[in-house]
Amino acid sequence: MIQENELITFILCLGALFFIIINYGKLKSLPSLKIFLISFTLFTMGWFFTVIEGLIFEELFNLFEHLCYISSSIMMFIWTLIFFKKRGGNEFNRDN
């Protein structure tokens, strides 16, 4: 059975993803943008599987959900590492 709060969170994720797509050009100056976006997309996919698991193949989609979360956190960790390594470079002071 689909839980309403999970569905709402998934819709909010889709909304944020839509915002990213329409503002992709403006976001290009965000360093390592692709890694950051992959992380968010995987996070959204995790929520998609959370919703789907309420309908069919609960265990399988639950596993997919958590695999998406770990992939998302790995990407986020890589993104922050890249930032940390290049700390102090002018290229990252772009939005100040």
Add this chain to the structure above:
Amino acid sequence: MNLIGIIDFFVFTLTLLSLSIILIGWKNQFSIITKLSLIAMMFIISFYYLSNFLEWSGISDVLVNVEDYIASLAPLAWFFFLYTFIQKKSEKNLRENQKDIEEAYRYTEFYKDLFTHDIRNILQNILLANNIIEQSYHNQQKLENLPEIYELIKEQIIRGENLISNVTKLSEIRKSPFPIHTIDLKSILEKTVEKVKKLYEHRNIIIQFPEQTLLLKSNDLLNNVFENILVNAIIHNKNEPH
């Protein structure tokens, strides 16, 4: 601990590490509001992953009740982080555009002043020459001065041409600076003197400069500097050569 619990442990650990890097390592990377929204986003996600880990590893269900409400803030936090980033970027671009517009306005004012002053002076000289020519039709004695008057008009036209050329060069310098390279000063001076003598062939001009070769680093506009100095010297110098 089951597989999901182990996965969630790593998810939570990695997210905590990312959050730590953001808190410790990042200085001056973003504006304060962007950084705060990113930290808030990471806190919310960390909380959600912690709750998942506690639930799936069978440690505790204490966070489950609030988990979904907190989790629904996560996409909003992502959105807010990206929105503030875009907003700050747009503000920066706007400031830069304003600076460019102000600079362009200053240059326009400068060109306007330059043109107004010099063109007015040139036109006044031509008008004066024209008046003298008109008067000379009624006064035969003044006809003797006609070659000088024509020369004056010719000089003013050359001044006008030089003014247009200089303004064009100024504009080009602003757009893309001329490259610096090694130049032989003597050859530049020779060419400039030759050009100036041709422009003022009716004047008795004697220009002396050192004969030895002098190499210096400059751009292709150096000859204009010498040309301007020499032309001004000719225009404003009323002395006869010794």
